[in-house]
Amino acid sequence: MKIRAVTLNDVRQFTRPVRVDGIGDGVNVLSAPNESGKSTLFEAIQYALFVKHTTRPTNKSFTLTPDVGGNPEVTLEIEQDGARLEIRKRWGRQAHAEVWRNGALVAKADEAEARIAALTTPPEKGGPTGLLWVRQGLTEFAEKDAQEKSSRANLLSSVTDEIETMTGGKRMDRALARAREDRDRLVTTRGAKAGGPLDTAEKEVAALSSEAEALSARAARLREALEARRAKRRSLQALTEPDEVALRKQRLEQAxxxxxxxxxxxxxxxxxxxxxxxxxxxxxxxxxxxxxxxxxxxxxxxxxxxxxxxxxxxxxxxxxxxxxxxxxxxxxxxxxxxxxxxxxxxxxxxxxxxxxxxxxxxxxxxxxxxxxxxxxxxxxxxxxxxxxx
Structure with missing residues (x-):
């Protein structure tokens, strides 16, 4: 199974549809500033594969719902055995789960959830424990995650020899000498070396800090405007809901x-x-x-x-x-x-x-x-x- 594209709608800060595609074989790099939604993207992939569509967004464990409210939707496009699959999930109002194969609907609801579960192998059977996404800020496991903890321990043990080789012998001495040379180019005993990269970086940091403060104020204003826009969009969505349209039509006919x-x-x-x-x-x-x-x-x-x-x-x-x-x-x-x-x-x-x-x-x-x-x-x-x- 290879992920080729991800589409989010009404997921946290993404109140409009956003799509990441062009994911190819091998290593793919996703680069974006902090708080731009990278973690949200990976968590949405995890939800599409492991969280059933019947889960209520009001649950404390459900984290995809925007602050202003909504019905999260995730579409995951994957390639498997030469076929193009689409996993479509929506939580909340009109919740659904669908699996499409080469443009044709092949499963819905519980049957779709069963097909999605069959795409991955659970951790207790040797599946990808944390390799799909190493969650930012996750440092410990609960008792119910013992199997996942064990799997990650096995993963760490597989790279222990390489770490020990690097931390001993002449290779370590050369690494320390190189580190000292790099340090001397950057600092003196009194601080950053004048005109050096660190001094230049510190001055850039100071300038960027001032700019960051201005941008933070601007971001706060933009967030307020975004919240107002989301509220208007929710109002517009409520007006265009089929039930609301039918109700207004019925009232008009009665009048x-x-x-x-x-x-x-x-x-x-x-x-x-x-x-x-x-x-x-x-x-x-x-x-x-x-x-x-x-x-x-x-x-x-x-x-x-x-x-x-x-x-x-x-x-x-x-x-x-x-x-x-x-x-x-x-x-x-x-x-x-x-x-x-x-x-x-x-x-x-x-x-x-x-x-x-x-x-x-x-x-x-x-x-x-x-x-x-x-x-x-x-x-x-x-x-x-x-x-x-």
Whole structure:
């Protein structure tokens, strides 16, 4: 197995994807300033090979999570038996483990973890104990690391003879003499030799220290800006998460449906108000017709009374005619006058009958009263319709 490339995303200081590739056979040198992420790169390789994707980033032993939070991802590209393999792992939200072979997915989840474990040999079976990465700052082992401690002890014993050969005999004397010559070129009994490499280096150190202080202040400002950028990126990522997008879409659809329902209620309310106005107009028309009918009825009653009075006068005239034949002429005149009155009364009665015929309008009135009742019902529903709108 040969590592060819490593890609990190959301791993400690690498909040953006960073890739190291072009790793070839033999010795490869990775050179970068302190705190630039070299140790992070090697630890990410170790996590990709030995830490399962189901491990929670909230565990104290999990060290890849950025300070600002996130879901670490590591992609390790390796070459094995002439095939190109990719190990892809993500911890935290949407955690997964995948193994790709020559561009095709061949294993996921637990099956992928089993394939990854098969790529290396555990320390108890002679595997690479600490040779994959000698961790910076690791000086001792816990009880559970006894096998790893034993393996490293065997590794040190294999180079003990070479160390002992170097530290004894003439070779050692020559090395000490060479060391003294190098020391004399650098220092005197009073300190660094003026104009010498050490003196020059010390002056450069002083200048670089001042520059380092300025750069440290600038780095602090840049870290603050980076933290702000990470926070904004997390906010942006939250906005672009599929769940968040789906939730916003659902809320938008609900709001659109509510708006359309309110629009429909408003249209219904407008129609109801129009019907109410029409019903009010019809009601006023019916009121006018009813007033006219009452006036006509009053006139008919008055004419009936006039007819009764005319009949009474006719009866009186006939009585006078029967009682006094001698006054026939006068009675005839009175009769003629009465008949004239009777004719006028009959004409008035005919007019009243004509007015009564108009009672046919009652049918229309009944229909209009039904419309009025419907309008009153709509008027009662109007507050509820306005509240719904």
């Amino acid at each position: 659109q449906a509510a708006f359309e329902a309110a629009d429909r209620h408003a249209a219904q309310l407008q129609m109801a108000e129009q019907r109410l106005q029409n019903a009010a107009l019809t009601c006023r028309t019916l009121e006018d017709q009813r007033a006219g009918r009452e006036k006509t009825e009053a006139q008919v009653a008055q004419l009936a009374r006039a007819l009764d009075e005319a009949g009474a006068r006719a009866d009186a005239a006939q009585a006078k005619a029967a009682a006094a034949e001698a006054t026939l002429t006068e009675a005839g005149k009175a009769e003629q006058a009465a008949r004239a009155d009777l004719q006028r009364a009959e004409a008035q009665v005919q007019a009243a009958q004509d007015a009564l015929i108009r009672q046919e309008n009652d049918r229309r009135r009944a229909a209009l009263e039904a419309d009025l009742a419907q309008a009153e019902a709509l008027a009662k529903r109007l507050p509820d319709l306005r509240k719904a709108a």
